Amino acid sequence: MAMGDMDKIRLSKSSVGDLEKEALARVIDQGYLGMGSFVNEFEEKLREWLGGGRYAVCVSSGTSALHLAVESCVPPGSEVLVQSLTYIASFQAISAAGAIPVACEVLPGTCTIDIGDAGRRLTERTKAIMPVHYASRTGDLEKVYEFAGRHKLRVIEDAAHAFGTIYKGRKVGSFGDIVCFSFDGIKNITSGEGGAVVTGSTEVAKYVMDARLLGVEKDTEKRYRGIRSWEFDVTHRGYRYHMSNIFAAIGICQLERLDSDFKPSRQRLARAYHDALGGIPEIMLFQNDYSEIIPHIFPIRVLEGRRNALKEHLLENGIECGVHYYPNHFLTFYGGRGTDLPVTERLHGELLSLPLHPGLTGAEQRKVITCIKEHFCD
Numbered sequence: 001m002a003m004g005d006m007d008k009i010r011l012s013k014s015s016v017g018d019l020e021k022e023a024l025a026r027v028i029d030q031g032y033l034g035m036g037s038f039v040n041e042f043e044e045k046l047r048e049w050l051g052g053g054r055y056a057v058c059v060s061s062g063t064s065a066l067h068l069a070v071e072s073c074v075p076p077g078s079e080v081l082v083q084s085l086t087y088i089a090s091f092q093a094i095s096a097a098g099a100i101p102v103a104c105e106v107l108p109g110t111c112t113i114d115i116g117d118a119g120r121r122l123t124e125r126t127k128a129i130m131p132v133h134y135a136s137r138t139g140d141l142e143k144v145y146e147f148a149g150r151h152k153l154r155v156i157e158d159a160a161h162a163f164g165t166i167y168k169g170r171k172v173g174s175f176g177d178i179v180c181f182s183f184d185g186i187k188n189i190t191s192g193e194g195g196a197v198v199t200g201s202t203e204v205a206k207y208v209m210d211a212r213l214l215g216v217e218k219d220t221e222k223r224y225r226g227i228r229s230w231e232f233d234v235t236h237r238g239y240r241y242h243m244s245n246i247f248a249a250i251g252i253c254q255l256e257r258l259d260s261d262f263k264p265s266r267q268r269l270a271r272a273y274h275d276a277l278g279g280i281p282e283i284m285l286f287q288n289d290y291s292e293i294i295p296h297i298f299p300i301r302v303l304e305g306r307r308n309a310l311k312e313h314l315l316e317n318g319i320e321c322g323v324h325y326y327p328n329h330f331l332t333f334y335g336g337r338g339t340d341l342p343v344t345e346r347l348h349g350e351l352l353s354l355p356l357h358p359g360l361t362g363a364e365q366r367k368v369i370t371c372i373k374e375h376f377c378d
């Protein structure tokens with residue numbers, strides 16, 4: 001018998017409730033749903049949360065954050081080094097900016113960019129590197145910045161998974177060249193849809209602020225005061241990529257709930273998986289310090305060609321699971337397997353993401369664990 005959607009154990013899910021509902025009512029009462037004071041407030045709270053001294057510019061999605069970040073500092077036709085094992089958004093954002101994503105290998109222990117491999121793909125046209133903080137891990141970010149410094153590359157961190165990650169005692173986003181977050185419906189915090197570009201660069205921040213509002217110069221300042229530009233200048237391309245008050249109001253609530261609610265629940269669930277699945281020979285777990293990340297997803301490696309059978313078994317038992325990700329160099333638009341990336345290809349056959357979200361109950365998680373154990377004991 002097919003399971004109803006309600007009975008399924010979800011891979012991921014938004015955690016929103018009364019706090020968000022009340023905030024939305026305040027936006028509606030205020031009478032302006034577009035970009036205004038709530039976006040200003042969300043940006044201020046993000047800056048404060050990151051420790052101050054940086055720009056945080058909110059946009060309509062993580063993808064638009066990456067797009068504008070690349071466009072702000074990478075000339076069209078340039079190459080950007082990026083791991084193939086990432087969401088299609090990283091690649092499309094680079095393409096949208098008129099640049100060329102160059103697919104690189106990942107390190108199998110972290111699924112973060114392999115700098116040795118990236119170095120072999122450098123050309124005169126390489127202008128930036130986009131490390132993706134896969135499953136909330138940054139990998140050796142110091143090495144990425146050292147490599148970028150040596151080759152005069154901009155660094156655009158795809159931190160869609162890494163809201164709340166601590167690297168060497170500092171929050172991701174509180175340092176570094178340009179850091180892009182996603183607040184889509186299932187991320188560590190959500191604003192419904194949304195994203196942010198965080199940077200210390202005035203030039204980049206100014207570009208993103210104007211480009212998100214069709215390139216209209218200094219429109220942001222006016223919108224935060226509730227007024228509109230009627231006469232203005234435009235000096236570069238722009239998009240309708242701004243964030244709305246509706247999204248920002250949800251984001252503000254979610255930021256408030258991060259430390260008390262989402263962080264402990266995601267860390268507890270990830271630790272519980274880790275403790276329960278550690279002894280299964282067919283499963284390889286990623287080693288994480290769970291006090292330093294807020295796990296966005298929980299991928300495992302299933303060895304000996306047994307991933308697909310486990311995936312089917314879980315699905316038959318009403319448990320959703322995922323594969324993060326289908327390698328981008330497999331896609332027709334990105335060369336259709338024209339590049340040889342053996343580590344990425346092996347990982348793609350092994351990776352399986354288990355349900356992880358703050359609403360996952362203890363009973364649901366025990367069912368996932370039991371199903372996995374049963375599968376390998378038979």
Ligand SMILES: Cc1ncc(COP(=O)(O)O)c(C=O)c1O
Binds near residue numbers: 061063089090182184
């Ligand atoms: C690694 C990665 N990069 C970029 C994005 C794009 O973010 P958004 O969905 O907010 O556009 C995502 C979202 O899933 C992601 O996982």
